[in-house]
Amino acid sequence: MSLPLRCDASPVWxxxxxxxxxxxxxxxxxxxxxxxxxxFARWSFKAPELLADLSKNRIDDATLxxxxxxxxxxxxxxxxxxxxxxxxINLTEGRAVxxxxxxxxxxxxxxxxxxxxxxxxxxxxxxALRDPSSGITDVVHIGIGGSDLGPAMAVQxxxxxxxxxxxxxxxxxxxxxxxxxxxxxxxxxxxxFVIASKTFTTQETLANALAARAWFVQRGGSDVARxxxxxxxxxxxxxEFGISTTFGFWDWVxxxxxxxxxxxxxxxxxxxxxxxxxxxxxxxxxDEHFRRTPLRHNLPVLLGLLDVWYRNFHGYTSRxxxxxxxxxxxxxxxxxxxxxxxxxxxxxxxxxxLSYATSPVVxxxxxxxxxxxxxQMLHQGTDVxxxxxxxxxxxxxxxxxxxxxxxxxxxxxxxxxxxxxxxSQALMQGKSTAQARGEAAPTASPTLDPxxxxxxxxxxxxxxxxxxxxxxLTPRALGALIAMYEHRVFVSGxxxxxxxxxxxxxxxxxxxxxxxxxxxxxxDVAGLDAxxxxxxxxxxxxxxx
Ligand code: F6P
Numbered sequence: 001m002s003l004p005l006r007c008d009a010s011p012v013w014x015x016x017x018x019x020x021x022x023x024x025x026x027x028x029x030x031x032x033x034x035x036x037x038x039x040f041a042r043w044s045f046k047a048p049e050l051l052a053d054l055s056k057n058r059i060d061d062a063t064l065x066x067x068x069x070x071x072x073x074x075x076x077x078x079x080x081x082x083x084x085x086x087x088x089i090n091l092t093e094g095r096a097v098x099x100x101x102x103x104x105x106x107x108x109x110x111x112x113x114x115x116x117x118x119x120x121x122x123x124x125x126x127x128a129l130r131d132p133s134s135g136i137t138d139v140v141h142i143g144i145g146g147s148d149l150g151p152a153m154a155v156q157x158x159x160x161x162x163x164x165x166x167x168x169x170x171x172x173x174x175x176x177x178x179x180x181x182x183x184x185x186x187x188x189x190x191x192x193f194v195i196a197s198k199t200f201t202t203q204e205t206l207a208n209a210l211a212a213r214a215w216f217v218q219r220g221g222s223d224v225a226r227x228x229x230x231x232x233x234x235x236x237x238x239x240e241f242g243i244s245t246t247f248g249f250w251d252w253v254x255x256x257x258x259x260x261x262x263x264x265x266x267x268x269x270x271x272x273x274x275x276x277x278x279x280x281x282x283x284x285x286x287d288e289h290f291r292r293t294p295l296r297h298n299l300p301v302l303l304g305l306l307d308v309w310y311r312n313f314h315g316y317t318s319r320x321x322x323x324x325x326x327x328x329x330x331x332x333x334x335x336x337x338x339x340x341x342x343x344x345x346x347x348x349x350x351x352x353x354l355s356y357a358t359s360p361v362v363x364x365x366x367x368x369x370x371x372x373x374x375x376q377m378l379h380q381g382t383d384v385x386x387x388x389x390x391x392x393x394x395x396x397x398x399x400x401x402x403x404x405x406x407x408x409x410x411x412x413x414x415x416x417x418x419x420x421x422x423x424s425q426a427l428m429q430g431k432s433t434a435q436a437r438g439e440a441a442p443t444a445s446p447t448l449d450p451x452x453x454x455x456x457x458x459x460x461x462x463x464x465x466x467x468x469x470x471x472x473l474t475p476r477a478l479g480a481l482i483a484m485y486e487h488r489v490f491v492s493g494x495x496x497x498x499x500x501x502x503x504x505x506x507x508x509x510x511x512x513x514x515x516x517x518x519x520x521x522x523x524d525v526a527g528l529d530a531x532x533x534x535x536x537x538x539x540x541x542x543x544x545x
Pocket of ligand 1: 144145146147196197198199200201202205255256341503506
């Protein structure tokens with residue numbers, strides 16, 4: 001595939017800038033609803049396992065048509081096909097990007113046979129380990145970044161499906177407190193360690209693995225070979241480390257796209273082979289939707305285009321994700337890596353500096369907790385931050401609670417959903433100073449001028465949000481949701497003309513850490529900048545304590 005057109009080289013880019021100035025900047029969602037009774041129906045989209053309500057966004061047909069024209073000019077469809085067919089679109093590393101092959105039918109992909117064999121071997125191992133006869137009650141997964149966030153997020157999300165006799169632990173930070181807090185709960189003979197690292201060179205993971213092995217031996221554990229397995233694309237390095245049972249995978253699986261591969265082993269152990277296959281099936285359904293649905297009705301495309309509209313024309317610098325489901329509380333962290341490591345780039349595929357912004361900051365917290373922390377700023381702060389609400393229609397607790405408890409939990413679920421809807425409503429509607437002036441405010445100071453108070457108590461409104469709705473948080477629904485995010489990141493990256501599949505930005509800090517570390521022994525600050533030298537001396541000087 002020849003290099004596609006960069007978004008700012010398309011004439012539509014300039015047309016969008018004009019359109020934004022003349023129309024987009026003043027667009028009022030409230031007015032759009034007043035003008036169009038069908039706005040919800042016209043701006044809600046069904047995709048596998050998901051309903052997405054885009055109607056509370058600053059978008060209309062004219063804007064969307066321009067964005068779609070931009071996508072076509074940038075060769076989005078050809079770029080999408082190049083990914084699915086395994087062209088080496090990760091140019092800087094000379095690699096294909098084939099995470100979709102991990103959930104495709106075996107006959108549909110050139111790597112199908114090896115993927116199927118790897119999956120079957122992993123699932124057989126997972127099912128044997130999760131059988132109570134294995135004697136394993138605790139699984140400690142050691143990895144970081146893409147070798148941690150996906151499995152950790154998914155296991156938490158699918159907790160009601162986890163075998164009740166199993167506890168899954170995730171250790172990622174090089175900070176020994178992370179590992180030690182887990183180890184102190186464990187007994188060696190009932191613990192299984194999974195060392196997950198695509199490269200098997202990552203400092204944090206190797207340090208934690210060595211410490212875990214030391215603990216295992218010190219605490220009288222026997223049979224290291226049985227209790228430590230590795231998931232990696234560097235089987236040789238794992239063997240050198242002393243691990244004999246290894247589940248390998250391929251360089252065409254990016255770290256942040258790897259939960260579908262053997263990196264998903266803890267998910268398979270937690271929920272079993274059949275449910276892991278359902279997770280893959282949900283993702284596969286979303287892949288098909290993304291690959292085959294016309295752009296105008298294609299959910300990852302629509303959301304990716306909205307991201308470009310907000311980032312490059314409205315100038316919004318961040319997007320907040322608010323999952324109204326406690327099981328999805330790690331989703332924002334997972335999305336931070338997925339989006340910001342993928343699209344946090346400042347040069348195009350040929351290395352030319354960009355003249356426009358790329359990845360927004362992605363952040364968030366589970367609702368309703370976030371409401372009591374940063375929602376104040378979303379409603380009344382100076383920045384406009386598009387919010388993405390995720391609601392789940394039906395709760396599922398695993399063991400079916402009965403009687404009064406059931407009624408109370410059902411009531412809590414209604415409260416949860418009402419909060420979710422109320423927040424997007426409040427962001428959109430706002431409250432005028434006249435409205436605020438007419439309301440009682442019992443906690444306000446009685447001596448305050450009512451006009452001043454009304455200004456404090458007013459909300460600008462017209463703040464955009466998207467609501468994604470899942471029926472239930474099942475493995476299939478989670479698979480579809482995650483795949484939707486993967487493809488959405490692909491779409492904005494494709495328009496921006498960047499390589500969404502490398503991450504050179506993490507290298508410099510790693511290299512500097514490796515050169516600082518040996519200096520710690522002798523407090524060797526020679527040649528360091530004054531700040532780093534001063535901090536090193538202070539950190540290593542025990543006389544402060
Ligand atoms: O943070 C950089 C990174 O390379 C990620 O892309 C990756 O997911 C993570 O480190 C872990 O790498 P590995 O799986 O090789 O240990």
